[in-house]
Amino acid sequence: MSTIAEFSIPTAEFALSETLERRPDMVFEVDRVVAHDTSHVVPFVRATRGEFDELTEILEADSSVEEVELLAEVEDESYYRMVWTDRAQVIGYMVAEQEATVHEATASDGEWHLRVFFPERSGLAATSEYAQENEFTLNVTHIYGLENLEEAQHDLTQQQYNTLTAAIEIGYYDIPRETNAQEFADDLNISHQALSERLRRGHKNLITSSLLVEEDDEY
Incomplete structure (x- = not known):
């Protein structure tokens, strides 16, 4: 493999x-x-x-x-x-x-x-x-x-990668938004808080790996 x-x-x-x-x-x-x-x-x-x-x-x-x-x-x-x-x-x-x-x-x-x-x-x-x-x-x-290459390139977990790409696909980041956070969380069958934490950690990893921002362990 x-x-x-x-x-x-x-x-x-x-x-x-x-x-x-x-x-x-x-x-x-x-x-x-x-x-x-x-x-x-x-x-x-x-x-x-x-x-x-x-x-x-x-x-x-x-x-x-x-x-x-x-x-x-x-x-x-x-x-x-x-x-x-x-x-x-x-x-x-x-x-x-x-x-x-x-x-x-x-x-x-x-x-x-x-x-x-x-x-x-x-x-x-x-x-x-x-x-x-x-x-x-x-x-x-x-x-x-090999199937995880995209996640690896941006230091994302598979769960973070899937959530961020799904957010793009359903228009969560569009202006105006095509869906809100609660609807997005419901689609994923998770709580609003779990979605918020998952997105925040994914954003942090993506920004750190792509923009060379120093990582800070405090949230």
């Missing part, structure tokens, strides 16, 4: 750790990654939010980077093609050995956060075992089936 997994890796155990030590405010996002074996990973990387002066030179000096090529500079972003050394071998293993696809990979605040599609659930188990054997800290935070 196909599986989507989200996990984190400390930057100290992965690629670009030395660069992030020198540019701690920088955010790196992998747009695409190619790997023919575990020892050479070729990502296309976007750099944002930090100090760009001498960034290329800093990347060239990073021991996890074998090659780096500046492809473009657009306002406050720079695009690179890199070749990573075996410091990134766990990614090489996923892509080359387990035929996985890296949907997202972002480095910031001391961690790499990844979302990876595995054609078979066994590929995730094999990757976890490989990481342990090679002393990578692979912290799996979420596992989704």
Whole structure:
């Protein structure tokens, strides 16, 4: 069964750790990654939010980077093609050995956060075992089936996702509204209060994941 997994890796155990030590405010996002074996990973990387002066030179000096090529500079972003050394071998293993696809990979605040599609659930188990054997800290935070991809992309539970999409379909967010909260709650066979709480939590998760708002546990 196909599986989507989200996990984190400390930057100290992965690629670009030395660069992030020198540019701690920088955010790196992998747009695409190619790997023919575990020892050479070729990502296309976007750099944002930090100090760009001498960034290329800093990347060239990073021991996890074998090659780096500046492809473009657009306002406050720079695009690179890199070749990573075996410091990134766990990614090489996923892509080359387990035929996985890296949907997202972002480095910031001391961690790499990844979302990876595995054609078979066994590929995730094999990757976890490989990481342990090679002393990578692979912290799996979420596992989704392929049918839950939309929910996964916005950090929504299936219940929150279904409620928000239903609200759109019945015109709850239209101006003027096609239905009110009590009618919507009745359609879902839940109380008005339960609907309010479900929508509020869904809105919070959606805004946090989409707009990078800092999460606050207080409601």
